[in-house]
Amino acid sequence: MSSGSAIRGSRVGSSPVRPDERSEPAPRREVTYFCAAGHASRILFAAEASAPDAWDCPRCGQPAGLDREKPPGRLRAEPYKSHLAYVKERRTDEDGARILEEALAKLRQRRGRE
Structure with missing residues (x-):
């Protein structure tokens, strides 16, 4: 059973139903x-x-x-691109082959096969 000291019908953070008489909303x-x-x-x-x-x-x-007669056009839906598609936009095939060779060389060196 509750102690009777709780305020019924309100919750934490609630505001008064009517605006404060001493203030007015911003224009x-x-x-x-x-x-x-x-x-x-x-x-x-x-x-x-x-x-x-x-x-x-x-x-x-x-x-x-803002213009009712000439609203902006619809956005074009871009198709989903994979991570590889974005990488291929930034890198050429030669860059990719060079980076792959560097990564493989580091891996071989770590494993002691160089």
Whole structure:
């Protein structure tokens, strides 16, 4: 049985239901962004903050812009690349062969076969 000293109906970190009478919320402004899928997203910013030109649409994840008539285009889905594909973009076949030879030489030296 509880001791009766617990505050019922609230949790740690909860805030009062109504705003404090001695303060008022910061001024805000609403900016609407439009994506290529036709979604309109209304985002609140502080009144003194500058709104970015592009925002990710919360519904579809595509880029959204400020112009309803010309929203940004859809993002192109990049295919999955393996680690080897990224390495091949950075290195030539000659570089790969040289690095492999260096690694094999170190391995042979450690094993005492040099």
